[in-house]
Amino acid sequence: MELEVRHLRVVCAIADAGSVHKAARVLGMAQPSLTAQLRRIERALGGQLFIRQSDGCRPTAFGHQLLTRARPLLAEMKGLTAEMRAAAARAAQAPQLRIGSTPSRTLPGWARRLRSRYPESVPALQTDVSSNALLRMVAAGQLDVAFVHEMEGTRLRFPPGLRQRVLLEREPGFLAVAEHHPAAGRQVIRLEDLADERWMMDRTADGEWESLYRAFLAVGLTPRLLHGDYSATALLVATGEAVTVCQATSTGWDGVVPRRLEGDPIGWRWLLAARTEAELEAVYDDLAAAYREAVEQVPAYRAMALPTVRPGPPAAPPVPDSSPHSA
Known part of the structure; x- marks a missing residue:
């Protein structure tokens, strides 16, 4: 499994909430599903990210290492998303010729x-x-x-x-x-x-x-x-x-x-x-x-004798041509 942005969000949510149960509510997921996803992430990375305790969980040293890299990346992604949405809004409002x-x-x-x-x-x-x-x-x-x-x-x-x-x-x-x-x-x-x-x-x-x-x-x-x-x-x-x-x-x-x-x-x-x-x-x-x-x-x-190309008065409206041979 390749590590994706959504996996980083899961790890940070668990660390911030202090437990898988609370993180599941924040993410709108069922606790068993979040627990299974965390296990898949740990298997993919090859190490344990959290120590499970009766009152919650806390990051391991390996987990702290991932969180140190993940938080700036998620903040940058959030900023990029906001920037692109603002650019899209400006483009939608800008006049188009x-x-x-x-x-x-x-x-x-x-x-x-x-x-x-x-x-x-x-x-x-x-x-x-x-x-x-x-x-x-x-x-x-x-x-x-x-x-x-x-x-x-x-x-x-x-x-x-x-x-x-x-x-x-x-x-x-x-x-x-x-x-x-x-x-x-x-x-x-x-x-x-x-x-x-x-x-x-x-x-x-x-x-x-x-x-x-x-x-x-x-x-x-x-x-x-x-x-x-x-x-x-x-x-x-x-x-x-x-x-x-x-x-x-x-x-x-x-x-x-x-x-x-x-x-x-x-x-x-x-x-x-x-x-x-x-x-x-x-x-x-x-x-x-x-x-x-x-x-x-x-x-x-x-070098040819050309008529001057310059702004001038508008021409009269053209007469529509209905001839079949006028293409």
Whole structure:
């Protein structure tokens, strides 16, 4: 038998009460059960802890040795329990900022700024590749705000009542390609030169594969598409088995580099959605600053003529889209 905290409590209770009978009442146990448990503890430790007498019991030298170690441990456990209960109560009372976002390099800088601005809050972040799924969560009250993107040529399905503020009207889509790929040697790549490549796309990311398909059709080509999640995409692109579209703020990942597509044929709009203007106002400035910070880390994107990202007046409420092809 391994000695546990509850066994230490039994030994200390008997020592404090002066008898097994009194300790049993304090612990809410039957005396025979407590006596049997004490015997099991003594057998496990290999020595007698108490001398039984007609008027009670007193610790042996071996028992005193255990009590000397046990009492501080129990006091520390009691303090730890009280401390954690107090922390849990504070967390339950603290306001929680619930943020949703599609994957973006803006997130680390945004989260850092929000923690600094609202140190009393407990931010919670949920990411999803589907902008529409995040918008539904905001409308249902499961999220306070959602930072999402809308692919060019598609429309997001805004639930009624949501407010939005546009962060950037158009961010160009870049190419993500293995660093050993022949195209990686050029800073700007023509879409036509990638006609024979296999393009990896996530079908659950609203509008992304449709946007790529339209871009290829515009130059008279049909892309070879593979479908998989972001993890599979990262692996296949790094090994040169596929290429994909990435955000202009991407710095690449292990074995993968971002490159600009000539003419910027693919793009998307970034926006923030919430149920109220106050919720938008509370986080928008920090989001805009975080996006500018992300741009600064990518020389190829920073060098482009970009519209200024700054706080502005709220956009008009979006018109709900009921089109079945608007995903």
